[in-house]
Structures are given as C-alpha cells and as structure tokens.
Amino acid sequence: MRLRRRRRESSRLMPIKNQKDPGRGVFTRRALLFMAIQAGALGELAHKLYQLQIKDGDRYARMAASNRVSKRYLAPPRGRIVDRYGVALANNKENWRALLMPEETTDVSGTIERFSTIIPLDDRDRARIAREMRHQRRFIPVMLRDFLSWEEMARIELNAPSLPGVLIDVGTRRVYPEGELLAHLIGYVAPPNERDVARSALLALPGMRVGRAGVEQSQDEKLRGTAGSVEMEVNSVGRVMSELNRVEGMPGAEIGLTIDRGLQQKVLNRIGEQTASAVVMDCRNGEVLAMVSTPSFDPSLFDSGVSHAQWIEWTNNERTPLINKAVAGVYPPGSTFKPAVAMAGLQSGLFSPTDRVFCPGHLDVGGTRFHCWSRWGHGSVDLHLALKYSCDVYFYEMARRVGMDRIAETAHQFGLGTALDIELPHTRTGLIPTPTWRQAHHHHWNGGDTIVSGIGQGFVQVTPLQLATYTSRLATGRAVQPHLVRAMNGDLGPEATPEHWPELGMPDKYLAALRSGMFAVVNEQHGTAPKARLGLPGITMAGKTGSAQVRRVSRALRESGHFNSANLPWEYRPHALFICFAPYDAPRYAVSVVIEHGNTGADAAAPLARDIMTDTLLRDPVNHLTPPPESVATAETPEADTPPADTPE
Amino acid sequence: MKFHKRLLRAEPSFRLLSKLWSISWLYVLLICTLAGVGYVTLYSAGGGTPYPFAAPQAARFAVGLVLMITVAMLPPKMLVRIAAPLYVLSIILLVAVLHMGHVGKGAERWLMIGGLQVQPSEYAKVALVLALAAWFNRISYARMGNPLWLIPPAFLVLLPVVLVLKEPNLGTAVIIGGIGASMFFAAGMRLWLITLLLLPVPYLAKFAYAHLHDYQRARITTFLNPESDPLGAGYNIIQSKIALGSGGMWGQGYLHGSQGQLNFLPEKQTDFIFTMIAEEWGYVGAATVIGLLLLLILGGMLMAIRSRNRFGRLVALGISMNFFLYCLVNLSMVMGAIPVGGVPLPLVSYGGSAMLNVMLGFGLLLSTWVHRDSHFGESENQDQT
Missing domain, CATH: 3.40.710.10 (DD-peptidase/beta-lactamase superfamily)
Structure with a gap:
C-alpha cells in the first residue's frame, strides 16, 4: 500500500512544494535547465559537424586527397663514361648508407651516440648531421654514414633494437675503375651545392651528383638524364604506403670517349x-x-669527401697533381x-x-x-x-x-x-x-x-x-x-x-x-x-x-x-x-x-x-x-x- | 507478486537479486553500445586488427562492467560514509602525482600503481561528485541560503581544481570546476549569490590568461587562427577538420578512412577518435554517436530528477554533468571549436584510467537509480514512521 502511494507520488514529475523533500522542486527545474543546455550544446555540435562534413565536405575531401598523394621524383642513374672500345671509365655502384629518421626515435642524440659506438663517426660527420638535423623536417631522414661495408651493416642490423629510427638504404656512388689513370680527364662528381640546386630542381633529389671536373663536368647535363616521377600514397609522416603511378625517367647518356x-x-x-x-x-x-x-690523384676520394690534410698535400705540391x-x-x-x-x-x-x-x-x-x-x-x-x-x-x-x-x-x-x-x-x-x-x-x-x-x-x-x-x-x-x-x-x-x-x-x-x-x-x-x-x-x-x-x-x-x-x-x-x-x-x-x-x-x-x-x-x-x-x-x-x-x- | 517481493526483501541474497533486477538494463545496453562503437573504431585505428587498441580496451570494459554493477549495488548510506575517505584519497593521489608522477605530452600525468597507469585527475572527478553530494545532503536545502555553509564545499572543489591546474591539465580542471558549479547550482544555491559571484569573472579570466603556460596559450592562439601554423600547433586541428570533411554524408567506409588509416590524424585512438568515426562512417555515423551520447546524458539526468533522495539526485547529476562535459570538450576540440586539450571521448577513446573511472561513475549513477526510492538523509527520518 505504501509502495503504491509512493509510486503515485513520484510519478508527479514536478512537485512544486514538497514538505518532505525540500529543494527537490528547485533541483528538478534546474536539472531540466541543464538538460536543455546539454541537448542544445550537443545539437549545436551536430550542426557544426554537418557544416564541416556536408557543406564544406568537398573542400576538405580535396585537402584529404592532397594530403594522401605525394609526388616524388626519381633520380635518374648517371650515364656511364666509356673509352673508345666501350671499357667503363666511370660507373655507378651501389652505396649502402645508414639513415636516421629523427621522428622515429625519442632520443635523437642518444641514438646517434649509440650509433657512434658501433660505427665511429668523426667530427666532420657529427657537424654535418647536426646541420642537417636543424634544417630538415623531422620525417626527412638524415644520413649518418655512407659507404658502409657488409660487416658494418651487419653490426647495425645486430644492434637494431637499440637504434630506433636508424635504417639502411641503398643509393649509388660513382666509381672510377681506372682511378688515377684518367682522373684528369674523367674528373669527379660531388653532391650539388645550393647554387646548383637553384639552377636545376632535379639536383635537389637525394643521390644526385654534379660533375666537378673533367668530362664529368663538361658533359654533366648529358650524363644527368631526366627525372622520372612516382605518385605514392603516403601516410602523415611521409612513409610510402603504396605506389599509384610511375613515370620512368631517362637515364643519363652513355658518353663514349675517344680515349684508348x-x-x-x-x-x-x-x-x-x-x-x-x-x-x-x-x-x-x-x-x-x-x-x-702526371702526377695524378685518386678521384674516388672526392665522392666520400677529401680530408683537409689530403687537400693541403695536393695544393701545396709543386708538381700540381x-x-x-x-x-x-x-x-x-x-x-x-x-x-x-x-x-x-x-x-x-x-x-x-x-x-x-x-x-x-x-x-x-x-x-x-x-x-x-x-x-x-x-x-x-x-x-x-x-x-x-x-x-x-x-x-x-x-x-x-x-x-x-x-x-x-x-x-x-x-x-x-x-x-x-x-x-x-x-x-x-x-x-x-x-x-x-x-x-x-x-x-x-x-x-x-x-x-x-x-x-x-x-x-x-x-x-x-x-x-x-x-x-x-x-x-x-x-x-x-x-x-x-x-x-x-x-x-x-x-x-x-x-x-x-x-x-x-x-x-x-x-x-x-x-x-x-x-x-x-x-x-x-x-x-x-x-x-x-x-x-x-x-x-x-x-x-x-x-x-x-x-x-x-x-x-x-x-x-x-x-x-x-x-x-x-x-x-x-x-x-x-x-x-x-x-x-x-x-x-x-x-x-x-x-x-x-x-x-x-x-x-x-x-x-x-x-x-x-x-x-x-x-x-x-x-x-x-x-x-x-x-x-x-x-x-x-x-x-x-x-x-x-x-x-x- | 506481493509475496515474491516480500521474499526478495526478506532474504539479503534475494534482495541483491531484486536490486540487480532493478538496474536500468536499458541504460546498461546504451553503455555497451557506445563501448561497442569504441571497440569497432579502435579495431580500425589499429589498422584492421584487434591489437594494439581494440582487444585491451574490450578487456578493460569487461572489468569496468563488473565494477559498475558492483558499485550499483552499494546503498547510498554506504556511499555517503565512504565519500570523505575517497575524496581524501583522491587529493593524496593528486598531490602524489605532482611529485612523483610521469608526464606525457606535457600535460597528462599518471602514477604507476601495481603496474597500472592511474590518472588521479580522472578519479578525482568521481570522488568530488560523491563528496559534494554528501556535503549538500548533510546540510539541508534550507541552509543553502546561507553562504557560510557553501564555503567548505567551495574548497572541496577548488582543491582538486588547483592541483589539476598545477599538473597542468587545463581541460580536466575546467571539467572539475564545471561539475562543481553545476552541483552547487542544482543543490539550490540562491540566485542572488550566483549573480554576485559571476560579476568579477571577466577580470579573473584576464588574470588567468596571463598565468597560462606557453603551450596553453599557443593552443588558444592557434585555435583562433589554426591556419597560422599549419604544420605546427595548428596541425592537429587542421588534420582533424580535413578528416571530418572527407567523411561526407556516408563516410569513406569502415577501415577505409584515408586520413586515419594513413596516420594523418594525430592521436586517432585517443583524443581524436571521433574524427575517425566521422571519416569512416560519415555524418550519419557521427551524428548517431552524438545521439547515443545525448541519450546517456539525458538518461542520467532523468535518473537524477527521479531520485527521491537529495544525495542520489546530486550524485546522478554530477556524474551526468561529468559525462556531458567530457563529451562537450572532446567533440568541440575535434571540430576545432575550442582549443585542444587532452580530454578523451568517454567509453570510446583508448585508455584505461578514463574508462574505469567512467564506469565507476556509471556504477554510482545506477546505484542512485536502484536506490531511487530509498528515503535517506533528511527525509529518511520523517519517513521512518
């Protein structure tokens, strides 16, 4: 009986004045006000969402697509230089290098420190890494060391768990099988500097080289070739998820010399x-x-960087190598x-x-x-x-x-x-x-x-x-x-x-x-x-x-x-x-x-x-x-x- | 019928069964539906696999469900009794986290307790609701007219607010303050007093802005003009908007949202999970989720109104307000309507501490529903004739 009465009482949603439970009326009114606010606020958010998704949807969908597709240019392989019988005088060889993806490690300097205990880095390397680190976005890899030997790569792979963000990548290096024999004629290549890049955007591609002397320099444009491009689906950090479209570039021309x-x-x-x-x-x-x-010099020293002492030795030599x-x-x-x-x-x-x-x-x-x-x-x-x-x-x-x-x-x-x-x-x-x-x-x-x-x-x-x-x-x-x-x-x-x-x-x-x-x-x-x-x-x-x-x-x-x-x-x-x-x-x-x-x-x-x-x-x-x-x-x-x-x- | 009721009331074990029966299973179903949405979305955020997000989250939800139903059985008398110790514990944890907590992303702080990450600020919200409800239940409605009685509860609110601000977690501090204010209001605070207190607010806001951290100010400025720094501080907001917009009416399809799947979305499994829903399921899906959230909020409010004791009303209102503010801050954040601040979407976002505390809150809410007709506190004495 009491139960029933209580139920009836409670079914009155708004007891205006309830002696037994003072404040309940105020509470109910204010709670209803809250409910109205809550419904209104979420309704407003739903409306805002409608604007974003439906009204401006096209614009954002386009932005999403451009977010997703990244067009990258492919560095064309540099043309070979051969003698009159087709013997290679300048060639391309695979160059294994260690890169660091800064965003994939929480402790960049610590990772570099650990890396240097495995593969020694000299002061020049460190200065270059620090410079690149400052200038580049965090998802662009920074080269730690190149010209890695098999043994060095094995050591890096072995220590991979303690080197987050370090990856091994293959590029090409220029090799001169004849070395000093043709150094003056063939010349050598070096990474492009800022003025080169300003002249030709192609040179901004990683791995591109510019001829700095000899035929490498005089025939640079012919040897360079034209860049291909590839459209790729990338994720937010620029990692490639899938390849959408590829246009092959033109490799650089093979230059045949008159030299025997x-x-x-x-x-x-x-x-x-x-x-x-x-x-x-x-x-x-x-x-x-x-x-x-004569005397000559070893052109391959230029690709990996000439030491200061070597340079002094060359330039002070009265026999002008x-x-x-x-x-x-x-x-x-x-x-x-x-x-x-x-x-x-x-x-x-x-x-x-x-x-x-x-x-x-x-x-x-x-x-x-x-x-x-x-x-x-x-x-x-x-x-x-x-x-x-x-x-x-x-x-x-x-x-x-x-x-x-x-x-x-x-x-x-x-x-x-x-x-x-x-x-x-x-x-x-x-x-x-x-x-x-x-x-x-x-x-x-x-x-x-x-x-x-x-x-x-x-x-x-x-x-x-x-x-x-x-x-x-x-x-x-x-x-x-x-x-x-x-x-x-x-x-x-x-x-x-x-x-x-x-x-x-x-x-x-x-x-x-x-x-x-x-x-x-x-x-x-x-x-x-x-x-x-x-x-x-x-x-x-x-x-x-x-x-x-x-x-x-x-x-x-x-x-x-x-x-x-x-x-x-x-x-x-x-x-x-x-x-x-x-x-x-x-x-x-x-x-x-x-x-x-x-x-x-x-x-x-x-x-x-x-x-x-x-x-x-x-x-x-x-x-x-x-x-x-x-x-x-x-x-x-x-x-x-x-x-x-x-x-x- | 009558016999059966009486039997249930007589035997403690039967009473428990009766209590279980009286839980609002419809409401529990709504909670499970929302958690299901979370599971499905986390499955997608994990790249179409249950790991690393969906499966652990489901396990936590199962634990949370048990916790919720257990708490729902607790009578209000017991809740009032444990309110004070729980509140003190929450303050101790908040102080502890300031001194020995781990910091993530400059804002969230947690403690490692028994191998679990505990975020005291999440727990403090629930503890505060209980403490305030207990206090307002103790002082009658009549005493609400005297501002002196409101000073202690004001401190109850200010203490965690200040501690959380020191963490510093602006978003959670605002939510705690909001819960406190709404409970003061619902408990019957007089209008003249409210007006008096609101007058100096603009000046306080100015003062507060001057004392914000740099990263908090950066959020406010980038919020005002997100395009000013598209790859820096504005990145999250812009990417979030792009993802929302690319969803369109019907979405890009489950597991096919390009922005989320390709990681353009920052923190897609936590704070920005709603964006993923909107991208993959479109406006239809996102609006449905908003509707679901509103149902849970309004349902909780109705339970508050329905409760016949002051304590239960205030607990239910506080919990609902907490849930509402959570949703409001998170949704506004992902839509770029307010500055970003580490507030997850309750039940959906990945994260253990938030999930367990939300379930604890729902347990309290359901407890007030189960004991909605229990006369308690000031009205209890009158009714006990």
Whole structure:
C-alpha cells in the first residue's frame, strides 16, 4: 500500500512544494535547465559537424586527397663514361648508407651516440648531421654514414633494437675503375651545392651528383638524364604506403670517349715518375687517343669527401697533381714554335724555303746580342737546315723581318694560343703575344720581344694540347679540333670523319717543306732528335724538339763556359718539349710531350715521344674496333730493347 | 507478486537479486553500445586488427562492467560514509602525482600503481561528485541560503581544481570546476549569490590568461587562427577538420578512412577518435554517436530528477554533468571549436584510467537509480514512521 502511494507520488514529475523533500522542486527545474543546455550544446555540435562534413565536405575531401598523394621524383642513374672500345671509365655502384629518421626515435642524440659506438663517426660527420638535423623536417631522414661495408651493416642490423629510427638504404656512388689513370680527364662528381640546386630542381633529389671536373663536368647535363616521377600514397609522416603511378625517367647518356684506355695506360707507364704531360691525337680528325698528366690523384676520394690534410698535400705540391697539365699547363713552346714561325715567314712572301741566313752563333739587334743555342753557329742555313739544326739565328732573323702580328696570326691558325673545343673545363688558352696585347697592358713592345718570340720564348705560352693540335694541323693541313667525346649512347658524331674539318688554307708546298724539315730533325744526320727515330720497319716519323727556359741565362754565366742546365736545381731547369707525327708519308698520329724541367727536348722529351708513338703505332687504335689483347701488345713492343742506332754527331 | 517481493526483501541474497533486477538494463545496453562503437573504431585505428587498441580496451570494459554493477549495488548510506575517505584519497593521489608522477605530452600525468597507469585527475572527478553530494545532503536545502555553509564545499572543489591546474591539465580542471558549479547550482544555491559571484569573472579570466603556460596559450592562439601554423600547433586541428570533411554524408567506409588509416590524424585512438568515426562512417555515423551520447546524458539526468533522495539526485547529476562535459570538450576540440586539450571521448577513446573511472561513475549513477526510492538523509527520518 505504501509502495503504491509512493509510486503515485513520484510519478508527479514536478512537485512544486514538497514538505518532505525540500529543494527537490528547485533541483528538478534546474536539472531540466541543464538538460536543455546539454541537448542544445550537443545539437549545436551536430550542426557544426554537418557544416564541416556536408557543406564544406568537398573542400576538405580535396585537402584529404592532397594530403594522401605525394609526388616524388626519381633520380635518374648517371650515364656511364666509356673509352673508345666501350671499357667503363666511370660507373655507378651501389652505396649502402645508414639513415636516421629523427621522428622515429625519442632520443635523437642518444641514438646517434649509440650509433657512434658501433660505427665511429668523426667530427666532420657529427657537424654535418647536426646541420642537417636543424634544417630538415623531422620525417626527412638524415644520413649518418655512407659507404658502409657488409660487416658494418651487419653490426647495425645486430644492434637494431637499440637504434630506433636508424635504417639502411641503398643509393649509388660513382666509381672510377681506372682511378688515377684518367682522373684528369674523367674528373669527379660531388653532391650539388645550393647554387646548383637553384639552377636545376632535379639536383635537389637525394643521390644526385654534379660533375666537378673533367668530362664529368663538361658533359654533366648529358650524363644527368631526366627525372622520372612516382605518385605514392603516403601516410602523415611521409612513409610510402603504396605506389599509384610511375613515370620512368631517362637515364643519363652513355658518353663514349675517344680515349684508348690501353694506350693511356702505356703512355702513363712510359712517363713514369716524371712530372710531364703527353697528348696522343688522331691527326686526321682530332680525336684525343690519350692524354696524360702526371702526377695524378685518386678521384674516388672526392665522392666520400677529401680530408683537409689530403687537400693541403695536393695544393701545396709543386708538381700540381690536381691540374691537368695537358690543357691547363702553359709553357713556352721553345723551338717547337719554329715551324709556325716558318709558316708565317713563308706565307708573308718575304721568305722562300730556299732563302738562306748566315748564323755566326748570335744575332745583334739594336745593341743586344741574341745567342744561338750553338756557340759556334750553323753557318749558312736554309729553312730545311734551320729546322733540322733548330738554328735560333735563322728564326730570330725571320721573326724580325716578318713581324709579330703575322706570326701570331699563323700561330692562331695552328691552334696555338687559342681556346680549343676540347670537352674539358678549366682549360687555359695560353698566349701568342702581339704589340697590341702588350700595349693593352701599358707596356712598350720591343723589337727584342719579337725576336725571342721567334724561337718560342718570351711571352709565348701554349698548352700541350695546343701543341698536339698544332702538330695535327701541320701534318694534315686541316683545321682539326681536339675532342674527347666520340659517341653518345653509341652513336658517332660527324667529327669522326676527316672531311668534317675544313682546310687550313695553307699552301701544300709550304706544309710539305715544314714536314720535310721536321723529318730531317729525326731521321737525317745531325738532326737535333736522333733519339726519336722509330725502330719500326717501314714507318718513319717527323718531329721537332723544344727546350724552354724558365729563367733567363745571364751573360756572365753563359760566358763562363761552365753553364750546364742539368746542374741547376730542378725548378730552374728548362722544360723539355717534343712534337711529332707519324707515319711521315701518310700522317695518322700526332704526339706532343712536355716534361716539366726535363732539361732538353732532344734528350728527355724526344725518346719519350718516340716510345709513345711506337706504342700508338703498334696498337693503331683508329684502325681497330676492339682493343688489342694486352699481353700480345706488350710482347710485340720491341723498341725497349732495340733502341734506334744513334747517328754520330 | 506481493509475496515474491516480500521474499526478495526478506532474504539479503534475494534482495541483491531484486536490486540487480532493478538496474536500468536499458541504460546498461546504451553503455555497451557506445563501448561497442569504441571497440569497432579502435579495431580500425589499429589498422584492421584487434591489437594494439581494440582487444585491451574490450578487456578493460569487461572489468569496468563488473565494477559498475558492483558499485550499483552499494546503498547510498554506504556511499555517503565512504565519500570523505575517497575524496581524501583522491587529493593524496593528486598531490602524489605532482611529485612523483610521469608526464606525457606535457600535460597528462599518471602514477604507476601495481603496474597500472592511474590518472588521479580522472578519479578525482568521481570522488568530488560523491563528496559534494554528501556535503549538500548533510546540510539541508534550507541552509543553502546561507553562504557560510557553501564555503567548505567551495574548497572541496577548488582543491582538486588547483592541483589539476598545477599538473597542468587545463581541460580536466575546467571539467572539475564545471561539475562543481553545476552541483552547487542544482543543490539550490540562491540566485542572488550566483549573480554576485559571476560579476568579477571577466577580470579573473584576464588574470588567468596571463598565468597560462606557453603551450596553453599557443593552443588558444592557434585555435583562433589554426591556419597560422599549419604544420605546427595548428596541425592537429587542421588534420582533424580535413578528416571530418572527407567523411561526407556516408563516410569513406569502415577501415577505409584515408586520413586515419594513413596516420594523418594525430592521436586517432585517443583524443581524436571521433574524427575517425566521422571519416569512416560519415555524418550519419557521427551524428548517431552524438545521439547515443545525448541519450546517456539525458538518461542520467532523468535518473537524477527521479531520485527521491537529495544525495542520489546530486550524485546522478554530477556524474551526468561529468559525462556531458567530457563529451562537450572532446567533440568541440575535434571540430576545432575550442582549443585542444587532452580530454578523451568517454567509453570510446583508448585508455584505461578514463574508462574505469567512467564506469565507476556509471556504477554510482545506477546505484542512485536502484536506490531511487530509498528515503535517506533528511527525509529518511520523517519517513521512518
């Protein structure tokens, strides 16, 4: 009964005044107010949700899609560099590296510390990691160490639980199987700097490299290729969940060089420890078959970073290992310049090949005495003899009469003192001085300047590559340009045919006169370079010696009679030069050799050039499609033990 | 019928059965439905597997369910008796957590007790509801007119608020303050007093802003303009809105919400779980969940109104307000309507401490329902004739 009454009572929802339970009315009213607020608040939220999901839904759905799809660019593999037979000179190799995903570890510095106990990090590594850490978003991995060995990777994998966020990744590194042999030609690559990235966005891709020297630099854009792209579904931290679409990029082009790797090696062996450079060229089309500059350096050191000590060692070395002397070393050509002077004289019409000049051992002009290299003089010499004896007085006289402007013009036609089209960076043009040039530098041009220029001294400066080009042009009469790139992806360019190159426009009879003079230098009795005579049956070569003084010889020293440049300290000895081409009757190969401080062209440079030419003729790279077997080639090199019979002087 | 009732009343064991029978099983069903929604969503948040979220959460819910039903059996007399010790314990825990607690994400603090993570601030809310209800039950409605009687309960509220603020957990402090205020109001605080107290509020707000932590201020500024820092402090809000918006009317489909599955959603299994529901089930699903939450809140309020004793009314109201404020803060947060602050969505979000304390609250709520007709406190004496 009581139960029932109670129920009835309680069914009155709002007892306005309840004596037994005061405050219940107030409570009920206020609770109802709360309920209204609660319903209203949640209703308002439902309304707000409606706005977000339905009204603005499209906009947010688009944002969601762009959140989800990430377009990434794929770094194209860098093109290979091969020699004329397809032997790889620059290649790509897998590079295993350890990366750290900063957001996947709670304690970045602790993880790096633990990592360094497993794989040592030096201060440079640490500084680089700290720098990248500051600049990058937390989901972009930071490279801890690359070039990991298998053993190092195994150690990292083993310790993976204590290295959260560390992952191993494969990239590519550039390898140069030939190392020092072709360092100057091929150059090397390095990670792009900010200016590179500003020029080409492609370079921002991880793993991209930029050529910093040699063909790697000059052919950089062709080697680089074009980037592919891949659209991927990514999660919020940028991790790839699935691949949606992929566009393959174009790998970089394979660059085929004109170089014969085997010949390059032989030339290097011939040079040995000397500080020298040598260029072997196909004189009919300007293909550079070998280009050596010693000493060299190991290009692979650049990819992983050159140590400071190593860099200091290189840059302080007086033998300049980092400089490619064949294109960036400038030397006075010395007597090798004489054929160019002679051509200027012949073309001027003031000289004919038979005109004679008397050489008493010196020439006096305006109170200055210019000495011939022979104290006793050569007597009466025509062009042929002047070249053969390398008579200085003949060319003093010729230069004096022809004038510097004509000499410079002819020298430029031969490629001396000009910018050549070689595919190498950091080349130097050298200099053929003229009165105009001298005046531009606010100096007076003396008559004596012209006279010493006649024997390739004074201000005249050329590179070994220019000498080889000059020799080629002299030998063929065509304006060939030296070049290193022969093929791209296997397709030959038009430069390979001799007819591609225009005639120099020099009369054949004059060229023939110069060639015969150069033939006499090597092959006739009393020529200056008997040591350059080839020991090969039926093949002869023509050449010209040169000894370039690096220091003026004082009169007192010369008259003391005790002057012998071989007794000078190394850095004061003259440079030894030799240029030559062969075969004489049908020129095919041109060689130039410069031995720094080698003393005399005849004794130091000529035998070296002969050996190089012998190697070249035996290999005959322009007439072969595959490299000759190495063992056979060395076995058939006879000149080492059969030196040419020296003609008595 | 009568006999059977009498039998049940006579025998203690039968009385227990009768009590069990009188639990609002409809309400329990609603709770289970909401927990089920949580399980299903956590299954998706775990990448379509019960681990690491869904299965542990289900286990906790099972424990919570037992706890709830056990608490629902406790008579109000006993609850009043344990209110004070529980409150003291909660204050001790709050002080302890300040000194030896573990800090997560700069705000949440927990203690490790017997291998369990305990968040004292969650538990403090329930303890406060009990303590306040006990106090207001002790002083009659008539005494509510005298402000002096309101000073002790004001301290009861302020103490945990200050301690939680020191943690510092702004969101929970606001909820605790809100619970306290609503109970003062419902208990019959006079209107003139309320008006008097509300007057200096604007000045206090200004003062409070000056003393906020940097990260709390950052939340307020990014809330006002989330696009100002899309990858930093505004990231959570923007990503949350994107996920909500990408759900559309019908959603992207269960287990197919791109933002949640791809981890664009921050804290998708805890604070931002509602976003996942909205993304995968669309507006229809999300609105249904809001409806479910409202049903639980209003149901609790109706139980409060229905209770015939002051203590039960206030407990039920406090628990319901707690649940409501939880939902309000969390939902507003994920929709970018208020600054973000580590408040989970009750029963749905992953997390043990919140789950157990919510279930403890529901146990108290159901206890007031089971004992809705028990005359207790001031009215008990009159009725005992």
